[in-house]
Amino acid sequence: MHQPVIVFDFKEKRVYQAGTGPKRDLTRALSRAAAAQKKSRTTVGAMPSPPKRRRK
Amino acid sequence: MRLLFAVPCRSATVGPDGADIEGAGINQVWVESVPGDVSFTVLLGLATVPQDPEGKLELHLLGPGMTVLEQLEAELAADPPAGGASDLPPGFEATGLVPIVLRFTAQDAGTHSIEVYLDGRHRDSLFFVVNVGTPD
Numbered sequence: 541m542h543q544p545v546i547v548f549d550f551k552e553k554r555v556y557q558a559g560t561g562p563k564r565d566l567t568r569a570l571s572r573a574a575a576a577q578k579k580s581r582t583t584v585g586a587m588p589s590p591p592k593r594r595r596k
Numbered sequence: 597m598r599l600l601f602a603v604p605c606r607s608a609t610v611g612p613d614g615a616d617i618e619g620a621g622i623n624q625v626w627v628e629s630v631p632g633d634v635s636f637t638v639l640l641g642l643a644t645v646p647q648d649p650e651g652k653l654e655l656h657l658l659g660p661g662m663t664v665l666e667q668l669e670a671e672l673a674a675d676p677p678a679g680g681a682s683d684l685p686p687g688f689e690a691t692g693l694v695p696i697v698l699r700f701t702a703q704d705a706g707t708h709s710i711e712v713y714l715d716g717r718h719r720d721s722l723f724f725v726v727n728v729g730t731p732d
Contacts, residue, residue, distance in 0.1 A: 545610075545694075545695045545696075545697055546653075546670055546694060546695075546696050546697070547696075547697045547699065548655050548668050548670070548696055548697070548698050548699070549668075549699045549700075550657050550665070550666040550668065550698070550699065550700035550701075551633070551699055551700050551701050552699075553666065553668070554668070555668050555669070555670045557670055560671075569697075569699075570697065572699060573635040573697045573698075573699045574635070575633075576633035576634060576635035576699050577606070577635040577636065579627070579628070579632065579633050580625055580626060580627045580632060580633065580634050580635070581625070581626040581730070581731060582606055582619060582622040582624065582625055582626070582636055583622065583624040583626065583731045584621055584622055584623055584624065585623065585624040585725070585731075587623055587707075587723060587725065588707055588725075
């Protein structure tokens with residue numbers, strides 16, 4: 541199985557993937573995602589712990 | 597179709613020899629202010645049997661309080677084995693790597709998640725925290 545990249549654009553409420561629309565739409569979606577990534581930063585850090593399960 | 601793994605990362609490039617991943621395991625997103633645009637990638641590892649090469653991938657974006665903010669879906673189709681379905685030994689599955697680029701506007705800071713569904717069944721939860729400011 542080899543799949544090209546798929547863009548889940550929740551802002552546009554659309555999915556872009558090769559073969560399901562004009563290629564330029566996917567290219568533009570990737571450009572918008574790259575622009576959004578430049579505006580934000582991602583790191584690794586502390587997470588809230590999940591609620592503890594009660595023993596029965 | 598079966599989910600083998602889902603790895604949040606900054607970017608992933610898939611080639612014939614595997615995926616090159618940058619920033620694997622990220623779980624914090626920093627924006628200057630909210631609402632703020634966010635984008636990162638989730639690399640999916642998938643497996644299929646030749647008899648069932650198609651699947652529906654559904655992603656739900658959950659915000660603070662675990663409310664569903666958005667949900668989108670895509671049809672996935674595995675490439676047939678080079679020599680046809682009979683190319684795979686009995687009991688073997690075809691596997692593949694699919695980079696999913698996500699883009700959304702974070703309306704609030706706090707814990708979010710991406711819920712991964714395959715063929716209508718929940719397969720994974722990817723939690724991350726949206727922070728306002730800079731990590732330094």
